[in-house]
Amino acid sequence: MTDTAAVGGRQRVTRSRRSAAWGALVGVVVVAILFSLPYLVYANVTGVLVNLFILVSLATMWNLLAGYAGLISVGQQAYIGVGAYAVFVLAGDGISPFLAIPLAALISALVGLPASFLLLRLRREYFAIATWVVAEAFQLVVVRSNSLGAGAGAPLPGMVGLDPALRQAFTYWAALAVAVAALLGTYLLLRSRLGLDLTAVRDNEVGARSVGVRVVRAKRIVYLVAAAGAGAAGAVLVISQLFVQPTAVFTVQWSAYMIFVALIGGLGSIEGPIVGTVIFFLLQQTLADRGAWYLIVLGAVAVLMAMWVPRGLWGLISDRFGIRLFPVGYWLHGMNPPATGPGPKTESPQA
């Protein structure tokens, strides 16, 4: 990807105001450390991180849908389920569950294609409700299928004979790979021309259409990418649990988690879902043995954040310090920075 371009022989366009090289360096170091963790810590730690990576992947995809394409879905669990059952079926055919993860993502996107023709005709709340209906429909199909274990579920084949320590390490690496792929994929997508289209569609759909953006096509691509991402996360989920059950994968609770994480972390930024997931896990770890208080605190945090910090924690951080780990915007050099306020691309109160 070319980062700079001469403009009229005088101006220069880059993808962020300052160099983003250190951001990339931080990313590589963090991933390298996370990669080596199975050699350094006990399996219970990596076990928690597997769930964290699953949620980061899911929230990243939900953020792509809602924060960039303006598609509020409460039915992404449909593809968690499709991904989970895809791994189950493929493993039954003798394919290693780990190798089945990318296939599960692909199958989820394929299943999402006909659904997208139905759903993208709808707007806002109608879209949201319909996504949930699709998820419920998928669950009903699974419950009625004896070969898929029906309502009771079934153990995941292809995992016996694997040393537990090795299995846990593989599961951890698979979860890490899916999370990194989700983040990197989102980053590359948003940096592309399509990313700019999406932001335009989110900000003003009529305006986007009037400058030539194929609005429905852009939304469909995002919907399918999000389906693939949720499918991959669902695949990792069933591998980590060794058992597939319709009520566990198709529950709307997943959407509640994705929304919570994306909201407290900050919608419309790649970093937000990471921050949100970490907060969510900290809350979960500290409140796990407090019963109902756990849900009460979670709900209170969500309400307070929505009221006082609408752009989420990452929004707060990036406004204050002007940090952007994943620069996706454009910066025209030789021009004035904004006259007032901290930096470019901050929302003004009247917006």
Add this chain to the structure above:
Amino acid sequence: MSSGPLLELASVTKRFGSIVVADSLSLILRGGDAVGIVGPNGAGKTSLFALISGDLSPNSGEVRFEGRPVTRLDPAARCRLGIARTYQVPRSFEHMTVFENVLVAAHRGAGLRGGEATDLAASVLEETHLHEEANWPASRLSLLQRKRLELARALGTGPRLLLLDEVAAGLTEPEVAGLVQVVEGIRARGIGVIWVEHVVRALVGLVDRLICLAGGRFIGDGEPLAVLATPAVKEVFLGTSYGEGNSS
């Protein structure tokens, strides 16, 4: 470019229930023409624009652009062919920078990528006097700057026909004069312009053809001052202003 017409409307009719906003309108426009459209409120000016840009599709009749029927194409497709419009109420992408606002247009409307797209966006910003604000979020712009951004974005699509919907509304006289100057530059580049405006004075200096619309019909079409002097046009304008005067 071929000598054929740039834009052609053939008996275009649009009804909303019993209300006819476009009553069998026919119109031929050649490349480089600058046409002004005036008319009282509710005359169907914005509907006429929407029919050309694709925001509305007609009940009957055909719209042709450069000889090609575009009646069934959506606004995005018409834009990619070369029809660009501005909106009366600016539809900026608030959370994107001014530069990015125009860059989307250069990518999709003009079909450019990489350096070609950024070149076009930068030069359009200069033309519309927005280059100083290139890196500002659009949410920080004033009304005048937003109107300029509408214009810049439309130009960023590389249009051959530009539809301006009340770009001068709400601006002060010197601001209007500055805008007229920009539009003159656009016209000089050979881009066809159709300009709907309440501020008739802004139009008369610039356009070489004025169309008066009332009740979904053309009631005057020709040299601006001559059109304004015809009895039918006078009656519509004076009639409305008398009516307004009496009721207030």
